[in-house]
Amino acid sequence: MNEWVFKIIFISIIFGLSLFIAMYSTYAERKLAAFLQDRLGPNRAGPFGLLQPLADGVKLFFKEEFIPKASDRWLFIMGPGLFMITALMTSAVIPFAPDLVLNGQTYSMQAADLNVGILYIFGVVSLGVYGVLVGGWASNNKFSLLGAIRAASQNISYELAMGLSIVALVMVTSTLSLRDIVDQQHGWHWNIIYQPFGFLIFIICAFAETNRAPFDLPECETELVGGYHTEFSSMKLGFYLFAEYINVFVSSAVLATLYFGGYQFPFISDMEPGMAKTILGACVMFGKIFFFIFLFIWIRWTLPRFRYDQLMNLGWKVLIPLSVLNILLTGAFILFKI
């Protein structure tokens, strides 16, 4: 098979898979929320309510689409699209499985093996703020704008700590390529063992970056109506909500890749490269991803939402100094080879 043909097929699969997982994350979210609250959750559409995401999607498409008269029409339409695009772009550099060797030809299970993979993720994720900000600003609504500003400042604050926690990780791995980082974590040499502190900071920042509870401040019903997406209706709102779930999926994938060994599992090096190894590796990877999606949902239904000043305090006065401390400690460990 031509490499380009393979790449196009692979990218389409990853694209479809992200959408599919995001779709069923909404179902998992509702179902788990219900279970954690001693309820049953959606169970009418199809067996166990499995068709509920489809019903929700159909509902969103058929809802009335409303664009405020005083809004900036083009930006208003662009906002959700931008958010969706940036959410989908991130999965490009994540290695989902070990290389597939078929008939002597090697196929990489990664859309693009950039040697600056981490930087790429950070670049794209920080662009995601534009989707929120553009949408909130274009609505021409004070509350939407306030919500958007809150979202933007939150994302920027937490990105700093996130970046700093990654610096420590990069010091350990001495590479920016996600594939190399995964390959280094063979056996049980998962980065969580070497960077537990950095992992903690990273996961807190990941929660804040995906705008999920306890950091879901952009959408405080009580103070800001719906936050930045107050004026959005129909599938444009759907895009915002949907992209959030794609972000959760991608964050889970990044977490699994950076700290939990990605597709690595014990004894993987004993296996011959081939179909079985690739499929097994992919299963391990997706198992880890689903665990993190579960964690995201679990925490959302456990912790109450932060107050805004507490959020800013945590970001700037706690997480950034801690991640700097983490860098210093990591540096000392590497320097003195403890």
Place this chain on the structure above:
Amino acid sequence: MNFSERIYLPAVFKGMAITLSHLFRKKATIQYPEQQRPMSQVFRGLHILKRDEKGAERCTACGLCALACPAEAITMTAAERTPDNKQFYREEKYASVYEINMLRCIFCGLCEEACPKAAIFLQNDVMAPASYEREDFIYGKDRLVEPFLQN
């Protein structure tokens, strides 16, 4: 606050353990239309006009229930029994029309208490059903009188 309280994480993990334990707990949900919870013994639901042991209507249209009704939901017209419908009614007088407006009724049970003939009761296992039409809430004898006992 001491150190472990100030970093919040122990409390966070404790909270997560609590929510996780709820994941496996028995759910309190009742699947309503298919599965119904038994009503309380003292629940006051839909009215019923009882018959006596011979199958004749107990109501004699004395009007005490209508008088006792604080919401004035009950209206009735009395009629005199004739020889050819003698077996249907217990005494000389009977209600030819007996209507309860369920939109006015407050299900207080005073009609039940006022009735000297033990003719009207509020059932504890039937609720007045919902409807889209106001007219459907005026219950005549066709919907109030107890069906014939099957012996």
